[in-house]
Amino acid sequence: KAGVTQTPRYLIKTRGQQVTLSCSPISGHRSVSWYQQTPGQGLQFLFEYFSETQRNKGNFPGRFSGRQFSNSRSEMNVSTLELGDSALYLCASSLLMGGQYGYTFGSGTRLTVV
Amino acid sequence: QKEVEQNSGPLSVPEGAIASLNCTYSDRGSQSFFWYRQYSGKSPELIMSIYSNGDKEDGRFTAQLNKASQYVSLLIRDSQPSDSATYLCAVNFGNEKLTFGTGTRLTIIP
Numbered sequence: 328k329a330g331v332t333q334t335p336r337y338l339i340k341t342r343g344q345q346v347t348l349s350c351s352p353i354s355g356h357r358s359v360s361w362y363q364q365t366p367g368q369g370l371q372f373l374f375e376y377f378s379e380t381q382r383n384k385g386n387f388p389g390r391f392s393g394r395q396f397s398n399s400r401s402e403m404n405v406s407t408l409e410l411g412d413s414a415l416y417l418c419a420s421s422l423l424m425g426g427q428y429g430y431t432f433g434s435g436t437r438l439t440v441v
Numbered sequence: 442q443k444e445v446e447q448n449s450g451p452l453s454v455p456e457g458a459i460a461s462l463n464c465t466y467s468d469r470g471s472q473s474f475f476w477y478r479q480y481s482g483k484s485p486e487l488i489m490s491i492y493s494n495g496d497k498e499d500g501r502f503t504a505q506l507n508k509a510s511q512y513v514s515l516l517i518r519d520s521q522p523s524d525s526a527t528y529l530c531a532v533n534f535g536n537e538k539l540t541f542g543t544g545t546r547l548t549i550i551p
Contacts (some may be wrong), residue, residue, distance in 0.1 A: 352544075356506075360538065362541075368543075369529075369542070369543035369544060370485075370529065370541040371540060372538050372539075372540070375538055383538050385538075415484075417484055417485070425533065425535075425538065426473070426531075426533050427472070427473050427533050427540055428473070428490070428541040429473070429487050429490050429531075429539070430487070430539060431487065432477075432484040432485050432486070433484060434483070434484050435484045437490050
């Protein structure tokens with residue numbers, strides 16, 4: 328059974344650019360959540376999608392956005408990149424909404440903004 | 442604000458000993474509790490979940506939950522060098538996401 332797939336694994340971008348990250352959940356999982364992980368802040372919740380609808384959103388600026396497609400695949404977009412956006416971005420999928428039974432994480436996308 | 446607190450460590454434990462990791466959380470109404478292990482440079486991996494008061498054992502791992510004290514712990518028996526990692530406590534506060542602690546870095550000394 329395939330796990331959660333995130334692409335790309337590594338990305339280097341310049342300040343001011345935008346970036347799109349992709350996540351394919353485990354087959355049958357309809358919930359996809361996104362987290363940002365930095366050494367100083369730990370895992371910070373970005374948003375959760377279920378059945379193509381954003382169900383919950385964390386405290387991030389509007390530059391961070393996402394969407395979910397009918398096949399449950401999800402993308403997140405960061406516009407006007409800042410140096411502080413350098414982080415590991417993790418996608419997690421679950422069968423049900425809300426993480427009541429835990430998440431399975433993908434390998435992450437390491438974003439470096441220079 | 443719903444919070445999950447962990448001692449950041451590092452926690453050093455001799456090989457073969459019991460490692461004890463602790464976590465407290467802010468909302469007495471929380472229902473779901475999880476422990477994740479994260480190796481350096483890797484993504485978090487779910488190792489234990491617990492939903493009711495008491496102990497839950499899985500191999501060398503035991504999760505303990507005390508809802509009245511708002512406290513969840515993870516015990517690792519017969520610690521091995523391969524257990525060296527950061528351990529993340531996560532709580533579902535019922536508000537449609539998992540909230541994570543900042544993690545405890547565990548080092549097993551051979």
